[in-house]
Amino acid sequence: PYEGPTRDEVIALRHQYVSPGVLTYYQDPLMIVEGNMQYLWDEKGKRYLDGFAGIVTVSVGHCHPTIIEKVQAQTGRLQHTTTIYLHPAIAQFAEKLASKMPEGLTRSYFTNSGSEANEVAILSAREYTGNEPVIALRNGYHGGTSIPMGLTAHGNWKFKSNPQLNVLHTNPGYCYRCPYDLEYPSCDLKCAYDVKNVIQYQSPGEIACFIGEPIQGVGGTVTPPKDFFKVVYEIVRQHGGLCFADEVQGGFGRTGHHYWSHQNYDVVPDGISMAKGIGNGIPLGGFTTSEPISEVMKNRIHFNTFGGNPISMTQGLATLEVIDEQNIQQNALEVGSHLKNRLLELQEKQPLIGEVRGLGLMLGVELVRDRKTKEPANTEAAAVMEECKNRGLIVGKGGLFGNTLRIKPPMCITKEDADFMVECLDEVLNTIQIK
Numbered sequence: 001p002y003e004g005p006t007r008d009e010v011i012a013l014r015h016q017y018v019s020p021g022v023l024t025y026y027q028d029p030l031m032i033v034e035g036n037m038q039y040l041w042d043e044k045g046k047r048y049l050d051g052f053a054g055i056v057t058v059s060v061g062h063c064h065p066t067i068i069e070k071v072q073a074q075t076g077r078l079q080h081t082t083t084i085y086l087h088p089a090i091a092q093f094a095e096k097l098a099s100k101m102p103e104g105l106t107r108s109y110f111t112n113s114g115s116e117a118n119e120v121a122i123l124s125a126r127e128y129t130g131n132e133p134v135i136a137l138r139n140g141y142h143g144g145t146s147i148p149m150g151l152t153a154h155g156n157w158k159f160k161s162n163p164q165l166n167v168l169h170t171n172p173g174y175c176y177r178c179p180y181d182l183e184y185p186s187c188d189l190k191c192a193y194d195v196k197n198v199i200q201y202q203s204p205g206e207i208a209c210f211i212g213e214p215i216q217g218v219g220g221t222v223t224p225p226k227d228f229f230k231v232v233y234e235i236v237r238q239h240g241g242l243c244f245a246d247e248v249q250g251g252f253g254r255t256g257h258h259y260w261s262h263q264n265y266d267v268v269p270d271g272i273s274m275a276k277g278i279g280n281g282i283p284l285g286g287f288t289t290s291e292p293i294s295e296v297m298k299n300r301i302h303f304n305t306f307g308g309n310p311i312s313m314t315q316g317l318a319t320l321e322v323i324d325e326q327n328i329q330q331n332a333l334e335v336g337s338h339l340k341n342r343l344l345e346l347q348e349k350q351p352l353i354g355e356v357r358g359l360g361l362m363l364g365v366e367l368v369r370d371r372k373t374k375e376p377a378n379t380e381a382a383a384v385m386e387e388c389k390n391r392g393l394i395v396g397k398g399g400l401f402g403n404t405l406r407i408k409p410p411m412c413i414t415k416e417d418a419d420f421m422v423e424c425l426d427e428v429l430n431t432i433q434i435k
């Protein structure tokens with residue numbers, strides 16, 4: 001049993017000593033003290049099914065025994081020296097990662113987070129092309145350091161004093177809320193073609209890169225139509241830009257059919273940024289690109305003290321091995337398809353559900369007060385989260401209005417867990433009063 005400070009003591013300490021910028025979910029914050037595979041426990045021993053994988057970081061299960069064993073052995077031998085000395089783990093992990101990449105993307109730069117990975121991506125594109133303008137998608141999220149905060153296109157994540165230099169935003173392919181009020185496919189992908197206007201009106205006509213999440217995470221599992229990225233990538237490349245996929249949330253088999261979420265769109269990016277699920281819960285990020293693009297990181301000295309440390313590299317390698325050896329991607333496909341079908345059934349009886357979208361185990365349920373006006377049901381989404389928590393289920397939420405439930409569990413969940421989620425959501429939705 002848990003023997004540390006009480007929840008109230010922890011709250012008091014946080015109020016006094018932790019920056020108020022460290023946000024908590026839930027009106028009554030949840031304290032989690034233990035995890036095992038798809039389950040979490042609070043300090044009182046209550047169990048929760050983790051439907052949000054610690055915001056999509058835990059890819060194969062909390063405290064996965066195979067990974068823990070390898071990392072504990074490494075921790076006892078050597079924790080860190082910095083990358084200025086050789087260590088086998090960084091080389092072995094980079095090799096393994098390259099084996100998962102599209103052809104030609106062989107060289108990785110490791111960081112401690114997704115924000116830093118995106119900083120490296122944008123720096124590389126600007127150095128490589130000699131151009132500054134960068135294009136990202138509206139409704140996207142790319143991190144909290146300065147450049148990624150600029151790439152992020154949600155006002156509530158943007159600080160007023162953060163400069164956003166040479167970052168332009170284009171349409172995300174959010175069919176449910178089409179800015180043109182059109183319908184796919186008769187719309188002819190007007191949203192995707194708009195990137196041409198963005199480039200022509202707002203840049204000198206030559207750009208550094210485009211970066212986009214193939215399926216938006218924080219933005220509420222926005223899943224663009226099939227040919228969306230083909231159009232965007234082609235226009236970006238015509239204007240000298242590189243195309244990057246932010247796979248921080250969608251990568252590592254989560255979308256089921258493919259290892260990388262961009263593969264659902266039949267495009268090949270010039271670089272991929274990663275974090276979260278790459279390390280099953282350890283601070284680890286990376287940017288992988290081609291040999292010629294990677295060369296620009298030698299233009300000056302660039303150093304990341306903890307990036308590529310033996311512990312993170314060992315955990316990253318062990319995570320990728322578990323994904324391969326334990327058929328994790330196949331499970332994401334099977335359980336994810338089952339879960340999505342059941343959520344679609346639920347949509348038929350629950351009027352609050354405006355749309356169910358996503359692939360594999362990256363699913364979103366957008367709640368609306370009225371299916372015609374699509375008025376975002378944001379307070380209702382928050383109430384659903386609270387009620388689910390009370391019943392032992394953790395889900396997330398996202399989207400500009402915070403009205404999309406996000407379901408992204410560790411990829412080891414079973415069909416029974418998926419059924420529990422749907423039953424729990426059904427019961428909870430029955431209790432929610434529409435405002």
Ligand code: PMP
Nearest residue numbers: 113114115141142143217248275
């Ligand atoms: N990109 C995406 C798509 C993300 O979801 C996030 C984190 N939510 C980031 C980048 C930033 O990662 P980190 O918080 O590790 O800096």
